[in-house]
Amino acid sequence: MNTKFFDMNKSKQDRIINGSLKIFCRYGYRHASTDEIVAEAGISKGLLFHYFMSKKGLYRFLYDYCAHYMADELRRASVVPGEDFFEVEKKLTRVAAGIVRIYPCLPLFLVSADLESDPEAVEALSGLPLLGTVRQRAEEMTAQSSGRLPAEDLQQLAALLTNYRIGRMRDMLRRDISDPDALLTDCMAQISLLERLTLS
Secondary structure, eight states: OOTTGGGSOHHHHHHHHHHHHHHHHHHHHHHOOHHHHHHHHTOOHHHHHHHHSSHHHHHHHHHHHHHHHHHHHHHHSOOOTTOBHHHHHHHHHHHHHHHHHHOTTHHHHHHHHHHOOOHHHHHHTTTSOOHHHHHHHHHHHHHTOBOSSOHHHHHHHHHHHHHHHHHHHHHHHHTTOOOHHHHHHHHHHHHHHHHHHHHO
């Protein structure tokens, strides 16, 4: 982790993190320019390079920070073995909405970084824990749950709900809004719908 970066005040840290995440999510690594990043974050280019040395250094820092942050949040959402599948999905949705409240693009950034093919971006993330670690934790939470359907069907439902959450976040990014309450409400409605359909 970048100790110099964490010496600055928290609101400025979050402004830099959020501005950078937004630009990387919107344009991908290759097309995200440092000019757009500093404009979105409200800082000088000199400050960006002072803390991160390069766009590649910033990208590596963001991934490391975001993966740890999300993993910590998932750990806090403990699951009792045998807990109802839909209750677990509600917990995961609350975690996602809580993260989006502070870092609107964090989950999207982790998903896009996992799919990134630019050689410089891939090299930037070498040696860091992969998104698979975060995804594995979410899958473990789902695997500990139980429901009326076979385990394979529950896995497919979990993937469907994850894709819905990510889709709603992408839609918010496209419309340049952050509304964690709407995200929570919409995703909870989808979970309730699927729950009703499986009971019928």
